[in-house]
Amino acid sequence: MKREFAVIGLGRFGGSICQELSREGMEVLAIDNDEDKVNEFKNIASHAVIADSTDEASLKELGIKNIDHVIVAIGDNIQASILTTVILTDLGIKKITVKAQNDYHEKILNRIGANTVVHPERDMGKRIAHSIISNNILDYLELSDDHSIVEVKAGKRMVGKSVVELDIRANYGCNVVAIKQGKQINVSPGPTDVLYEGDILIVVGADKDISRFEKHLV
Ligand code: ATP
Numbered sequence: 001m002k003r004e005f006a007v008i009g010l011g012r013f014g015g016s017i018c019q020e021l022s023r024e025g026m027e028v029l030a031i032d033n034d035e036d037k038v039n040e041f042k043n044i045a046s047h048a049v050i051a052d053s054t055d056e057a058s059l060k061e062l063g064i065k066n067i068d069h070v071i072v073a074i075g076d077n078i079q080a081s082i083l084t085t086v087i088l089t090d091l092g093i094k095k096i097t098v099k100a101q102n103d104y105h106e107k108i109l110n111r112i113g114a115n116t117v118v119h120p121e122r123d124m125g126k127r128i129a130h131s132i133i134s135n136n137i138l139d140y141l142e143l144s145d146d147h148s149i150v151e152v153k154a155g156k157r158m159v160g161k162s163v164v165e166l167d168i169r170a171n172y173g174c175n176v177v178a179i180k181q182g183k184q185i186n187v188s189p190g191p192t193d194v195l196y197e198g199d200i201l202i203v204v205g206a207d208k209d210i211s212r213f214e215k216h217l218v
């Protein structure tokens with residue numbers, strides 16, 4: 001089933017969302033107030049139109065009300081991003097995802113009714129920082145301000161030991177929620193499961209606990 005999306009702002013971030021949604025066969029309405037940007041997306045999106053999203057009448061004319069999910073990817077012009085979001089909320093759009101430029105912008109967007117606020121530069125920076133700290137940390141996902149999920153390669157100190165021998169929960173307060181062994185994935189690792197070289201652990205916990213776990217075992 002095709003779902004309808006609109007992407008407002010066709011910079012690197014919005015452009016990439018538009019391209020990926022279109023590649024997945026979704027109906028995408030691409031909007032930018034820059035004619036050159038719109039021309040770039042004429043052959044990619046289902047529809048690409050020039051419009052200023054801070055103009056309520058223009059958005060209405062485009063039939064934005066009938067769209068399930070609108071992504072606001074206006075970065076530098078915070079005022080335009082906020083105004084666009086307010087208009088979309090007033091029009092009753094059910095799902096609004098907005099890219100924030102900084103923490104204040106994020107706070108305002110949450111207050112005015114954006115359903116999801118994303119902060120790609122900050123989040124990608126964090127993920128990359130974690131993968132740089134240790135070669136064994138493959139990925140990192142923030143769950144809240146102080147909790148995360150990490151994907152780690154089993155370190156030398158872990159190989160050949162069972163989950164109970166390492167006693168990760170008691171020693172570090174973290175939970176191993178899954179162990180990947182090649183193509184197989186064990187989603188409910190038990191105490192007697194032994195870790196082999198090349199295994200990948202998915203670990204959830206408080207940041208301070210994960211950090212101790214990383215330092216000692218990874
Ligand atoms: P990038 O994703 O490349 O980092 P950015 O965060 O630098 O983008 P901008 O370049 O400021 O963001 O904006 C992205 C796009 O949004 C631009 O193509 C710009 O023309 C468009 N845009 C800005 N204001 C409006 C508006 N009022 N209506 C429609 N499009 C707009």
Ligand code: ATP
Nearest residue numbers: 012013075076100101102119120121122123124125
């Ligand atoms: P963002 O990650 O916020 O999207 P950006 O891709 O827009 O960043 P810039 O704003 O051009 O990139 O640069 C990021 C930072 O790098 C800025 O703080 C800038 O001052 C700094 N910077 C740019 N050139 C140099 C340089 N030659 N030496 C040191 N710092 C630099």
Ligand code: CA
Nearest residue numbers: 011075076121
């Ligand atoms: Ca930018």
